[in-house]
Amino acid sequence: MQKDENELAPWQLAMGLAVFALLTAFGFGYFSYYFLVLVNGLLTDAAAVTINKGAFYCLGAALIGSMLLYFGGRKLQGKAVTARQNKQASLVFFIGLGLAVILPQLIHYPSASYLQAQGYSECELQSRQWLHDKVMVYTSTPEHCIELTRAECEESPERQKCRLLPQFSTNKPLSG
Template sequence: MQQNEDTLKTWQFVIWWLVIFALTAFGLIYFFYYVYQLLQGLVISAADITVNKGAFYCLGGAFLGGILLYFGVNKLRGKEVSKAQNTWASRAFWVALGLTILLPQLIHYPTASYLQAQGYNECELQSRQWLHDKVMVYTNTPEHCIELARADCAESPERQKCRLLPQFSANGLTIGSDP
């Protein structure tokens, strides 16, 4: 039996399957870790609560990875994809895409409203955004926000946010400290 040059060899297929497995596992772990952190902060009314929208994007990506893994296992076992499986996969794809797009917004806005109603404010010094991935840190007092930023700047004074804090100079030394 001659193999078409466009198809992957079994070892190449297994490597791709393992990569997709690793990315899917990472997405699920990342999602559940940040959901746990969020829920724990809400339950105990922590001084700072982090809402990581990227973690919610990862859930949809992990769901899509799960679909690919399912079909990858069938491919490795030599099973053909049935019409019912193809229909199921199409529906699951749209559900996963919907999760990827809608879930971060459905979590972010109600959580932000709830936290603001509870007296929390977004700590701009600790929050960050890259494209659609936004990590918002809410603190119960402005002082706690500055404490968090000071702690970060004490570890890495070269960070851009450290220039916004009055106690850090341009060279990373605190004002009034000995050189």
């Protein structure tokens, strides 16, 4: 059997798999943590409930990462991939991709509707978005939203949102 010049050395493959293992573990952990935070908030009528859509994207990505780890491990062991395993890998890939695309919406919209029906409103000062990674914080009262933001600004007054609160504003009043 002739070795392909583009094939990775075993140590390179092992290092790549270690990185994938860390990312996959992070994805499962990140998803699990924020899923439990959401469920806990919904079940306990907490004063603030967080919906982290980015964490729900991570479940699909971690599932795909698990599949890559499995096949990378087989490659490292020198085992061939059967046609059946290839078919299963395709299925896992499409399930993971589907979860990454659909699950955040399936969690976000019903949870947000439920919270709004319970009298919660989105706290814009605590919510944030970067590309598709959106974290929404719903609070039971507008006052609690301000309290959360004040507490956060006490620790880090340089944050942009802190400038919206009068006591942390660095804007000097205009004098005429």
